[in-house]
Amino acid sequence: MDQKIRIGIVAEYNPFHNGHIYQINEVKKRWPNSSIVVVMPGKFVQRGELSIASFEERKKIALENGVDEVYELPFLFATQAAHIFAQGAVLELNKHNINILVFGSETNNIDDFFLVAKTIKNNENSYYELIKKEMKKGTSFPKANQIVLEKIIDKSFTMPNDILGLEYVKTIINFNLNIEAYSIKRNIGFHSDKVFKNIASATHIRKLIFDQDNSYQKYTPMRFDKLPDRIENYYSIFQEIVINSPKEKLKSIKLMSEGMENLFKKNINAKTYDEFVRLTNSKRYTSSRIKRVMLYVLLGIKDIDNN
Structure with missing residues (x-):
């Protein structure tokens, strides 16, 4: 069989x-x-x-x-x-x-996915050098990736x-x-x-x-008899951690890099989770990146290099 x-x-x-x-x-x-x-x-x-x-x-x-x-x-x-x-x-x-x-x-x-993946592998050194150059300008990784792919293969994925x-x-x-x-x-x-x-x-x-x-x-077979828990419900705890943590301690958190701890300290009085994300979101830091770092702050997850 x-x-x-x-x-x-x-x-x-x-x-x-x-x-x-x-x-x-x-x-x-x-x-x-x-x-x-x-x-x-x-x-x-x-x-x-x-x-x-x-x-x-x-x-x-x-x-x-x-x-x-x-x-x-x-x-x-x-x-x-x-x-x-x-x-x-x-x-x-x-x-x-x-x-x-x-x-x-x-x-x-699917052919485009394989074409782009193989092109990146075959031009790995130049691809990552160009990514680094773009990111030095303050561009986020997703945007840098898009720019570089358009340069080397005239194709990119944005969705x-x-x-x-x-x-x-x-x-x-x-x-x-x-x-x-x-x-x-x-x-x-x-x-x-x-x-x-x-x-x-x-x-x-x-x-x-x-x-x-x-x-x-x-739209879904799932049913919710009560409101599910949300990360937004823990924003006040996040605020307390950021306010009470020295910058050096914040710097040790996973993905916290390039002065992001200063950005967090500067905007920590934002009234809500969404407002904090909006204020710290930038050309360099996507909202998804900010949210991940906020989660790691809440859970106390440190970068392995800083342990």
């Missing part, structure tokens, strides 16, 4: 929704004799926020809707920038012997799922993994408040849930 094809998916399921069911069904149509293996963050997601439901709740509903196996992505990969998140996730899936990686994509051109997709493919290429990759076209933008039939973005669904608008139930 032929061994089942093992299809890998990287997901947050924050929350698990109808778009994910669509993806699972598309996988089953394309590969009828397959097992779907998912790697997913635990309590905290990539942008440094609390997941809307526990790992076990999200795992349970995924298994009820066609997924065969779910594994947890370790925290220090789950709460990192796209290149580290993606590398950790693909290597974790590789441990579970997947044959094929499937991911959602805004552009949905969130495409950026992650490129990093998945780069991991396959760089580690010479025996994994094929395929993309599935996304019907709804990453942060879109538009809906497509009964499909909405996770961002839109979370907003409905936190607004206590039960219309969220049209």
Whole structure:
């Protein structure tokens, strides 16, 4: 008897929704004799926020809707920038012997992902030198990456799922993994408040849930009888830590670099979590980077080099 094809998916399921069911069904149509293996963050997601439901709740509903196996992505990969998140996730899936990686994509051109990944590998030294030059100008890594790719290959990816997709493919290429990759076209933008039939973005669904608008139930099989906990609820604790911590102590926090501790001290009187993120967000520091560092401050996670 032929061994089942093992299809890998990287997901947050924050929350698990109808778009994910669509993806699972598309996988089953394309590969009828397959097992779907998912790697997913635990309590905290990539942008440094609390997941809307526990790992076990999200795992349970995924298994009820066609997924065969779910594994947890370790925290220090789950709460990192796209290149580290993606590398950790693909290597974790590789441990579970997947044959094929499937991911959602805004552009949905898998050949471009492989072309760009191979070009970066073949021009590694010049690529990273150009990235460093751009970042010295105060450009964030995602923007620097976009600028450099347009220079060396006249292609770049700017949408969130495409950026992650490129990093998945780069991991396959760089580690010479025996994994094929395929993309599935996304019907709804990453942060879109538009809906497509009964499909909405996770961002839109979370907003409905936190607004206590039960219309969220049209878009997800998950149910929330009470308001989920949010990272915003811990902002006053974050303020207290920053106010009471010497700059040298803040500097030892993971991802706290290049004077970010001064920026945190300067803006710590912001009234809300969102206001603090807005005030510290800049050309150099994306809001996602700020949120990750805020999480590491709250949890006291230090850079290994400073321990």
